[in-house]
Structures are given as structure tokens and as C-alpha cells.
Amino acid sequence: MFFVLSKVLWFLAAPSNLLLLLVLAGAGLGLRWPHLGFGTCAAAGLMLLVGGVSPLASLVFGPLENRFPEFRDDGAPVAGIVVLGGAVETGLSSARDQLVVNDAGERMIALGDLARRHPQAVVVFSGGSGRLTGDGAVSESAIVRRHAASLGVSPERITYEDRSRNTRENAAFSAELVKPKPGQRWLLVTSAWHMPRAMGCFRKAGFAATAYPVDYRTGPGAVALHSTAGDGLFELDVAVREWLGLVAYRASGYTETVFPGP
Known part of the structure; x- marks a missing residue:
């Protein structure tokens, strides 16, 4: 509801x-x-x-x-990376048979980059379908699985969470899927403007994560006309x-x- x-x-x-x-x-x-x-x-x-x-x-x-600072790599080991959906245009991707991203496409760039830089880390993509009519809807996870190679990542390298429809479900289903252990460092990748809500949901789900914000729309202190x-x-x-x-x-x-x- x-x-x-x-x-x-x-x-x-x-x-x-x-x-x-x-x-x-x-x-x-x-x-x-x-x-x-x-x-x-x-x-x-x-x-x-x-x-x-x-x-x-x-x-x-x-x-x-600006709520969460940009991630600075301090060399600590990364056990896993969770990338939230919301960047993939599922309908166009299916119709054109290629990965089509929207204005939040930096999330997918980060997936490929972090998977390369942390080869031992578990990579999770969390994205189902956000359509009101779920019947026959293609999940973002299905599209990413199909086109992961275009990001430079083997499809088998990624763990797919394909049931979530919103941020709360991203957190709950990802925690259920990977069962993170205390003390592990997990990076949470989503748009900077969405990070406060995402981190709140992951904390509520008992999933301790480190913010990795991307997809910035403003510069530091910048106020500009459109x-x-x-x-x-x-x-x-x-x-x-x-x-x-x-x-x-x-x-x-x-x-x-x-x-x-x-």
C-alpha cells in the first residue's frame, strides 16, 4: 500500500x-x-x-x-559493495538491447570502477521494478545481468537483488541476501542527494555501511541559475x-x- x-x-x-x-x-x-x-x-x-x-x-x-562527505579511501579492506538501482531505464534497455541509463548513471559507473578496484569484494546490485503494474515488468537487476560486461564486470561477479521496489526494500532485501558480518566494511553506492534516506534505511535494517555518494547535482556551495x-x-x-x-x-x-x- x-x-x-x-x-x-x-x-x-x-x-x-x-x-x-x-x-x-x-x-x-x-x-x-x-x-x-x-x-x-x-x-x-x-x-x-x-x-x-x-x-x-x-x-x-x-x-x-552535503549531508554525507565524499568517500576517501583510507586503505581499509572492503568486504562488499552495494549499488542501488534507479539508474537503469529498463524499458528502453529491453527495446534497444543495450544498457540505457538515466541522469543517475554515475551509480553504474561506480559499480564498474569499484568492482575493478576491489577484486575480492562482493558486489551487490539491488534493483527490482518500480512500476505500479509489476506483471511482466523487467527488473533493473535483469538488465544489469544481461549487460554487465559493458561495465567491464563479469555478470557472475555480481549478486543480484531483484525484488526491491523502493529504498526500504533495497536495504531489507540486501541485508537478507548477503548477511553482512560485524566489523566488515560495505560501501553503499547511490546518488548523493539520496544518501541520507538510503543510509537511514540500511541502519534500520541492521546493515552497517559506509556512504559512497555519486551523481552530484551541485558543486560545493554553488548556487547557479538554470x-x-x-x-x-x-x-x-x-x-x-x-x-x-x-x-x-x-x-x-x-x-x-x-x-x-x-
């Missing part, structure tokens, strides 16, 4: 969708109350412009991305979704704190 509700409610709550719905609502109101309708359209249009072009998205992203409103609104949607996800996960008991930190 949580999975389905999160998908439906997010469609309505995403800033880009919500503001477009306000524009449509204003147009409808304008048929009877012209001043109210025009005011609603103008306000929503202004918010679309501010959200899309201004540095707002960078300001919302910053605390998420060249197109589409770029800014996309980034704002991602950041707002993550903040809402942190609150929802804490309220559901999936994490111990609203904003997990180091």
Missing part, C-alpha cells in the same frame, strides 16, 4: 505537476471569475518561472548532497521528492530520524 500511495500522491505533489494543475485551475476559474482566474494563472506561472530558472533547486539540493526552466523544474522535482520521502519514511518507521547523517 505504501508503494502505491507514494506513486499516486507524488504525481499530484510534484512541483511541476502541481503548478501546471494550478494554471489549468486558474483557466477554469476564469470562465466565471475572471480576476481570480487570471490571478491564479499569473501566480502559478510566476512560480513555474522562479522554480525553473532561479537557484531554488540548488538551494534545496545542497543540504541533501539555462532552461525545464532543467530547473526537473531538479526541483527530484529534490522536493527526496525531502518528502525523508519525512514519509520517518513517519512510517523505515528510518530512525528524519534526516540521517554521518
Whole structure:
């Protein structure tokens, strides 16, 4: 139920969708109350412009991305590496018979790089299908298994967790699959902005991991304008979704704190 509700409610709550719905609502109101309708359209249009072009998205992203520091290799042995799904376009990958990644593709780059640098480590890819209609859906794990060689990794080298649909399940199913031992160092690879929620879920699952953030969207302290409103609104949607996800996960008991930190 949580999975389905999160998908439906997010469609309505995403800033880009919500503001477009306000524009449509204003147009409808304008048929009877012209001043109210025009005011609603103008306000929503202004918010679309501010959200899309201004540095707002960078300001919302910053605390998420900077919560966990970049990984610095201190030479300690690495027992395993867990890479979270979310970077693979399963439909396009199946249709084009090649690995197609989205804007979080750095997760897959890190998988290949870390597997090469730590040849003795266990490599886990955790990714099922995030589609609401799971029947016949291809999991991310199935695509990665099929195209792992393109990352420079033998498909047999990777342990695949293919049931998870969200971050909580990533953590719970990965812990169940590999049963990490106390004192082992496991690297957790996901987008920097997603790392607080991911680490909170892994801690809740009893899986002690070291953050390995990738896929940064902002520079250190950087606040920049966006060249197109589409770029800014996309980034704002991602950041707002993550903040809402942190609150929802804490309220559901999936994490111990609203904003997990180091």
C-alpha cells in the first residue's frame, strides 16, 4: 500500500505537476471569475518561472548532497559493495538491447570502477521494478545481468537483488541476501542527494555501511541559475521528492530520524 500511495500522491505533489494543475485551475476559474482566474494563472506561472530558472533547486539540493562527505579511501579492506538501482531505464534497455541509463548513471559507473578496484569484494546490485503494474515488468537487476560486461564486470561477479521496489526494500532485501558480518566494511553506492534516506534505511535494517555518494547535482556551495526552466523544474522535482520521502519514511518507521547523517 505504501508503494502505491507514494506513486499516486507524488504525481499530484510534484512541483511541476502541481503548478501546471494550478494554471489549468486558474483557466477554469476564469470562465466565471475572471480576476481570480487570471490571478491564479499569473501566480502559478510566476512560480513555474522562479522554480525553473532561479537557484531554488540548488538551494534545496545542497543540504541533501552535503549531508554525507565524499568517500576517501583510507586503505581499509572492503568486504562488499552495494549499488542501488534507479539508474537503469529498463524499458528502453529491453527495446534497444543495450544498457540505457538515466541522469543517475554515475551509480553504474561506480559499480564498474569499484568492482575493478576491489577484486575480492562482493558486489551487490539491488534493483527490482518500480512500476505500479509489476506483471511482466523487467527488473533493473535483469538488465544489469544481461549487460554487465559493458561495465567491464563479469555478470557472475555480481549478486543480484531483484525484488526491491523502493529504498526500504533495497536495504531489507540486501541485508537478507548477503548477511553482512560485524566489523566488515560495505560501501553503499547511490546518488548523493539520496544518501541520507538510503543510509537511514540500511541502519534500520541492521546493515552497517559506509556512504559512497555519486551523481552530484551541485558543486560545493554553488548556487547557479538554470539555462532552461525545464532543467530547473526537473531538479526541483527530484529534490522536493527526496525531502518528502525523508519525512514519509520517518513517519512510517523505515528510518530512525528524519534526516540521517554521518
